[in-house]
Amino acid sequence: MDHPxxxxxxxxxxxxxxxDAFRLLVxxxxxGMVAGDIAAVLDVPPTNLSFHLKALTQAxxxxxxxxxxxxxxxxxxxxxxxxxxxxxxxxxxGRPEQCAxxxxxxxxx
Amino acid sequence: MDHPxxxxxxxxxxxxxxxDAFRLLVxxxxxGMVAGDIAAVLDVPPTNLSFHLKALTQAxxxxxxxxxxxxxxxxxxxxxxxxxxxxxxxxxxGRPEQCAxxxxxxxxx
DNA sequence: TTGATTATACAACAACTATTGAAATAACGG
DNA sequence: CCGTTATTTCAATAGTTGTTGTATAATCAA
Numbered sequence: 001m002d003h004p005x006x007x008x009x010x011x012x013x014x015x016x017x018x019x020d021a022f023r024l025l026v027x028x029x030x031x032g033m034v035a036g037d038i039a040a041v042l043d044v045p046p047t048n049l050s051f052h053l054k055a056l057t058q059a060x061x062x063x064x065x066x067x068x069x070x071x072x073x074x075x076x077x078x079x080x081x082x083x084x085x086x087x088x089x090x091x092x093x094g095r096p097e098q099c100a101x102x103x104x105x106x107x108x109x
Numbered sequence: 110m111d112h113p114x115x116x117x118x119x120x121x122x123x124x125x126x127x128x129d130a131f132r133l134l135v136x137x138x139x140x141g142m143v144a145g146d147i148a149a150v151l152d153v154p155p156t157n158l159s160f161h162l163k164a165l166t167q168a169x170x171x172x173x174x175x176x177x178x179x180x181x182x183x184x185x186x187x188x189x190x191x192x193x194x195x196x197x198x199x200x201x202x203g204r205p206e207q208c209a210x211x212x213x214x215x216x217x218x
Numbered sequence: 219t220t221g222a223t224t225a226t227a228c229a230a231c232a233a234c235t236a237t238t239g240a241a242a243t244a245a246c247g248g
Numbered sequence: 249c250c251g252t253t254a255t256t257t258c259a260a261t262a263g264t265t266g267t268t269g270t271a272t273a274a275t276c277a278a
Binding site: 124126153156157159161175177195 | 264265266269270272274275276
Binding site for chain 1: 192
């Protein structure tokens with residue numbers, strides 16, 4: 001992952017609505033959810049949610065697929081893993097011992 | 110880490126100058142750097158850098174310590190590790206198998 | 219104390235972002 | 249074909265963020 005991409009992803013995640021939408025869709029993997037259901041669960045107007053879903057999709061954090069009149073959104077988990085790897089590398093940059101043995105056991109709990 | 114904190118951290122990292130400053134200071138751990146040197150390396154006006162360092166410091170991603178006339182900044186690596194753990198947990202939420210065995214070996218380069 | 223240096227605070231402005239309702243687009247069911 | 253439903257686009261507005269120069273505060277060296 002390059003730095004402009006990381007900045008873009010942080011920018012997109014730096015919104016309560018967008019972070020909530022992404023987290024919701026992670027929970028709903030792999031079925032995903034259609035836009036109206038996301039709006040209902042998060043209790044935001046559809047027009048506003050559409051704005052945020054578009055931002056997430058343009059940043060590739062979500063994928064979207066048409067299903068008749070519905071738009072089904074899904075979380076792009078591999079991209080999030082790339083972002084985590086980027087952060088981890090930045091954080092340890094030149095000093096791997098900084099990150100070692102600090103309870104970074106992401107796959108448990 | 111709670112969600113408002115995560116949103117705040119993403120917001121602060123969603124800037125090229127701030128992300129560069131943080132990465133630079135991670136590399137310079139544990140000595141840190143004084144504000145003027147950071148401005149020189151990143152080639153941004155001191156007044157602008159001060160604005161961004163303040164944002165990073167208020168979000169606790171940096172610590173600052175006075176040294177005579179100088180302000181010495183250091184990266185708060187434990188907080189970044191908390192953020193990484195939060196992201197990892199969100200990303201795996203309810204579906205740990207999503208994150209397992211995907212090359213997430215953060216401590217090796 | 220004086221003069222130079224380091225850094226932050228302030229003020230002004232430009233640019234960007236979020237939110238909303240109304241309108242448009244597209245697809246379904248009858 | 250027509251009304252209904254799902255979603256997005258558009259336009260207007262309010263609020264936020266980034267950048268810069270100038271001014272201020274604090275420290276040091278002589």
